[in-house]
Amino acid sequence: MQPDLAQPASANLPERKRSEGFAFRPIAVRYGLVTLLVLMVAFFGVMEPSFLSVRNLVIVLQSVSIVAILALGVTATLVVGGFDLSIGAVAATSLMTSSYIMVVFGGGTVAAVGACLAVGALVGLVNGLLIVRLRIPDLLATLGMMFLLLGLQLIPTEGRSIASGMTLPDGSTATGSFTAAFLALGRYRVFDLVPISVLVMLALALLITVFLTFTRFGRIMYAIGSNERAARLAGAPVEAYRIAAYMISGVFASVGGVLLAARVGRGDVSSGNSLLLDAVAAALIGFAVFGAGKPNAIGTAIGALFVGLLLNGLTMMNAPYYAQDFIKGAVLVAALMFTFGLSNRPR
Template sequence: MSDTATSPSRTGAAKPKADLRALAVRWGLIVLLVAMIAYFASAEPAFLSVRNLVIVLQSVSIVAILALGVTCTLVVGGFDLSIGSVAASALMAASYVMVVWEGGTLMAIAACLALGLAVGMVNGLLIVKLRVPDLLATLGTMFLLLGLQLIPTAGRSIATGMSLPDGTTAEGRFTAEFLALGRYRVWDTVPISVLVMLALAVAITIFLTFTRWGRVMYAIGSNPQAARLAGANVERYKIAAYMISGVCASIGGILLAARVGRGDVSSGNSLLLDAVAAALIGFAVFGAGKPNAIGTAIGALFVGLLLNGLTMMNAPYYTQDAIKGAVLVAALMFTFGLSVRKC
């Protein structure tokens, strides 16, 4: 009889363990974030200064915007590896429109947004129509864009006065209105890129959480076959998710171009890994266990604070990626490693 019945003592011991595990899943990352802030603040008092915090927010804003796009693809069960190259291509496109074509601000922004929409649609069509796995489709798009963006300028960065491959000289320049997108600060404190990040985070949260379309996207990510049987147009929703990702990446590229003021071919090199890390860390925020916009924004802030603190502590640059990877593994452990064990 003792082999088949559950003893009261065993049940009583299991419940505290389950409660402790639930607390770890829900609050583990937040506790880690608070501990990290406390450590860096005690080691370097300037870490919590307003000036430094604004620098951190500005540095993570573009990464967070890209990560929000990745989040939308994760919601439908996909993944977008092309966001970094889309942002870099948008940066080059905006620079080319204004410096080479001598176009205006609206023309440059429209070209970047159209680029993001087009790339997102191509990714979506490759995945849902040709049945190419999402990782392979977006990886191919990434390499394609990285190569295409270099062709118009023969691999050189774009700046006023540069010599073009056809022998002419680029006479255009970035407009003041465009540069303000990356350099102007509201109340002389908050960069516009931070406000854009916050607005997108709120908008995507409302869209995914409180609208029918967002709930359908979550349903597709959980069980596409069931969503299809319930009447959802799974293919259309997946294509829309990748188009949203493309637009977010192009917005990040616009803000990056406005910040650096030139078409720097190397500006978007680290965006992909940081954005993916932020989106995946977002799974662990408040124990969500699923892609969500608020968690992604907090994940981007987590990565930004970590790198900023390490820099202020004079940590060697070659150790930062390893530390970032360790933090990502810890965040995923809180999300998946602990949550899968129910007893």
């Protein structure tokens, strides 16, 4: 009985199908989220024509700007392999700090903004020291800081929001007010169209992109995040870079808090409640933009825009508020599937 040396033509069919699947996979990983974004915009544009109006898109950019700024700060910590859960609390603390300085103490714009930036840098420094020096896991350290700040910001006013003419805990009346220059940071529109907060977001996104992508410091931060031991053996000051990443996150969060205070014009104790989750979602969705598979500033900005457009479209279509978080979570899971589920499958 002679062996059958000839193989049927269909023998290579499974291999061919697998190779075609592998060829499709990089395309899905690289362009899947962008395609989803285009389809989402087209869907909302058809269902609600005013969705694509210039006025509405500017509103979306303004609503997204503060979340994007916080998300860019989170991106800096993700680059070094960390994570910052305190950004929402830092933003809320900056909001209350600037309000207290101007309304209670009668301070000016420079004093309020400078104090907020100092608060952000200090919180970032403390977070970094807790993580690097005391070796507390980053999630636990920043979670503890989040609760500490959320409680601390309420103590001076006994849990009340800050507004001009309010009665202080000692019975006196606050005589200060928000300056026109400070309020302009959140309300003024360049050419009567583009809000200042959007320009600040674009400037910070460009700055952090150049820093992380084209400078030696940024490359070292990526090296620390991908292989901390190798970076340490190569002589990189790992501890200093990790602390710096948390300080960047704290300063960016404080900038977001200042812009939020300037927009609402009062120290609202509930204004920063949703900032953390939206910023984290934007930063994680950024992993899937153009198949980056790693934290990056451009992806984070696009992720924030994605979340903003999604929520704006759902609102315009009168979707119930209680379903929006579910849909946002589903989109986040889909984005992570594009990044990790497809790209990490065995080849």
